Amino acid sequence: MRSEAGTFVVADRTFDPATGEAAFTYRLGDDAFTERLTLDPALLAGGPAPAALDAALDLVHLVMGTSYYKLAAPGRVTVERPVTAAQAAVAAAAYTHGLGEFAAVNRLPVPHRVEFDLELREPGPPPAPGERGALLPVGGGKDSALALVVIPDGTALAVNPTGAQREVARAAGAPLVEVRRRLDPLLAERTAQGGLNGHVPVTAINSAISTLAAVLGGYDPVVFANERSADEETLTVGGVSVNHQYSKSFAFEQLFAAAAAEVGVGYFSLTRQLSELATVAAVAALPLRTSILSCNRSYTQRHTGGQAEQRWCLHCDKCLFTFLCFAVFLRPAEAVEVFGGNPLDDASLADGFRKLWATEKPFDCVGERAESAAAMAHLAASRSWGDAPVVRALGAEAADAAEVTGATVARFLAPRGAHAVPPRYLEALQRVLAGARSAVA
Ligand SMILES: CC(=O)N[C@H]1[C@@H](OP(=O)(O)OP(=O)(O)OC[C@H]2O[C@@H](n3ccc(=O)[nH]c3=O)[C@H](O)[C@@H]2O)O[C@H](CO)[C@@H](O)[C@@H]1O[C@H](C)C(=O)N[C@@H](C)C(=O)N[C@@H](CCC(=O)O)C(=O)O
Numbered sequence: 399m400r401s402e403a404g405t406f407v408v409a410d411r412t413f414d415p416a417t418g419e420a421a422f423t424y425r426l427g428d429d430a431f432t433e434r435l436t437l438d439p440a441l442l443a444g445g446p447a448p449a450a451l452d453a454a455l456d457l458v459h460l461v462m463g464t465s466y467y468k469l470a471a472p473g474r475v476t477v478e479r480p481v482t483a484a485q486a487a488v489a490a491a492a493y494t495h496g497l498g499e500f501a502a503v504n505r506l507p508v509p510h511r512v513e514f515d516l517e518l519r520e521p522g523p524p525p526a527p528g529e530r531g532a533l534l535p536v537g538g539g540k541d542s543a544l545a546l547v548v549i550p551d552g553t554a555l556a557v558n559p560t561g562a563q564r565e566v567a568r569a570a571g572a573p574l575v576e577v578r579r580r581l582d583p584l585l586a587e588r589t590a591q592g593g594l595n596g597h598v599p600v601t602a603i604n605s606a607i608s609t610l611a612a613v614l615g616g617y618d619p620v621v622f623a624n625e626r627s628a629d630e631e632t633l634t635v636g637g638v639s640v641n642h643q644y645s646k647s648f649a650f651e652q653l654f655a656a657a658a659a660e661v662g663v664g665y666f667s668l669t670r671q672l673s674e675l676a677t678v679a680a681v682a683a684l685p686l687r688t689s690i691l692s693c694n695r696s697y698t699q700r701h702t703g704g705q706a707e708q709r710w711c712l713h714c715d716k717c718l719f720t721f722l723c724f725a726v727f728l729r730p731a732e733a734v735e736v737f738g739g740n741p742l743d744d745a746s747l748a749d750g751f752r753k754l755w756a757t758e759k760p761f762d763c764v765g766e767r768a769e770s771a772a773a774m775a776h777l778a779a780s781r782s783w784g785d786a787p788v789v790r791a792l793g794a795e796a797a798d799a800a801e802v803t804g805a806t807v808a809r810f811l812a813p814r815g816a817h818a819v820p821p822r823y824l825e826a827l828q829r830v831l832a833g834a835r836s837a838v839a
């Protein structure tokens with residue numbers, strides 16, 4: 399069936415509890431797209447409340463549509479199944495702010511305004527929470543590695559797992575459940591034929607998939623590791639903030655937590671009060687620092703298909719930022735052991751490092767401008783790193799940039815800001831942070 403011109407339709411979906419296969423269909427003009435999930439058999443043994451399972455599937459269906467919507471970005475979304483007000487709020491945020499970078503890159507008006515044509519329903523009575531403990535989505539990088547250490551009895555979950563995600567779960571001693579996600583191949587075809595392309599709110603998608611897995615498998619809560627630095631905008635367009643990491647922000651977390659609560663699942667970010675530097679301070683002191691991989695280039699569909707070796711590329715914005723943070727807490731030889739190289743020795747990368755505190759930050763998962771400047775200034779004053787070519791080139795200007803806001807590494811190590819971490823998890827986090835501080839001292 400054709401969708402009405404100018405509308406993107408969140409259409410049908412199916413789920414087979416015997417095989418764990420779920421299919422989510424969308425329509426855009428003459429095209430129908432179906433994205434498929436295969437859920438780990440380990441998740442299928444429980445007997446989830448049917449209303450909660452339905453609502454969790456609806457949440458996935460809503461946010462996963464952003465990938466297909468973006469081909470034409472018609473500004474109108476029709477949702478065929480009734481949804482709750484909390485789900486509608488998640489969808490509105492995902493299509494508007496979650497597609498903010500996409501809109502800016504494609505020179506569409508920002509904010510990207512989307513009208514929803516949907517029927518609201520009341521949420522069902524909240525089901526009893528699952529009894530199998532915390533479910534921790536892992537990306538393979540430093541943040542979720544820290545969460546695995548703080549919650550040692552948790553279960554890790556990887557969407558399209560790679561060797562890096564499996565390795566970090568193994569190093570932390572956590573059982574791993576896997577969810578395979580397959581984009582409709584027609585998406586790539588239509589993109590190649592000139593469809594619009596750009597970033598989608600992937601943490602919103604992973605959050606919804608994790609919540610579905612928690613409902614099915616009887617886990618509670620779902621614990622993400624989205625740091626405070628993710629709240630900083632990437633750039634401003636006509637006075638409006640555009641954030642590459644919007645679906646990692648606290649604003650989005652609060653909206654999503656309300657929808658997850660309706661299906662009996664707690665949802666929060668354990669590291670919400672931490673800067674990237676504070677997270678790295680802890681991870682640098684842990685043995686599993688050599689098991690992490692934060693380079694996004696190694697997480698493309700090509701790599702998640704298992705066709706290429708994964709390693710730090712040491713050139714992309716995220717590699718440069720992550721190396722800079724770790725250098726604050728490691729000696730050069732230790733850093734090389736973790737990363738397999740030293741980009742601060744390569745003067746040709748100075749411009750790449752400088753961008754980390756520029757007005758327009760890279761569209762990547764990097765920390766706050768002030769924390770990058772503070773980290774580089776800190777290295778310039780250190781005996782171990784002060785002579786590295788990039789540090790020599792940038793130390794003085796980084797110190798000037800840091801001084802504008804009074805930024806220092808020490809200031810970024812103190813937890814601060816709003817959060818929704820339950821007391822028992824907060825105490826466990828504080829214990830690990832204190833242990834790491836004494837290891838570094
Ligand atoms: C791995 C990566 O960074 N990919 C971004 C890149 O896409 P690329 O073409 O280089 O490779 P693929 O990811 O394999 O994508 C192939 C095509 O498929 C489209 N697509 C992919 C995933 C999806 O869920 N929906 C899709 O439509 C994609 O548009 C390609 O055409 O550039 C893209 C455009 O800017 C980015 O959207 C890709 O980002 C991925 C969705 C991704 O997983 N990125 C995370 C590593 C990431 O950015 N994480 C952030 C969290 C940001 C957030 O929550 O929004 C973080 O770690 O802070």
Ligand SMILES: Nc1ncnc2c1ncn2[C@@H]1O[C@H](COP(=O)(O)OP(=O)(O)OP(=O)(O)O)[C@@H](O)[C@H]1O
Nearest residue numbers: 535536537538539540541542555556557622623692
């Ligand atoms: N493929 C994935 N499957 C499950 N969870 C994921 C996946 N990718 C990212 N996440 C989760 O989303 C959140 C944000 O991802 P992010 O990439 O910032 O974290 P990370 O991989 O832990 O660390 P790093 O920033 O060093 O890459 C984290 O909680 C992370 O575990």
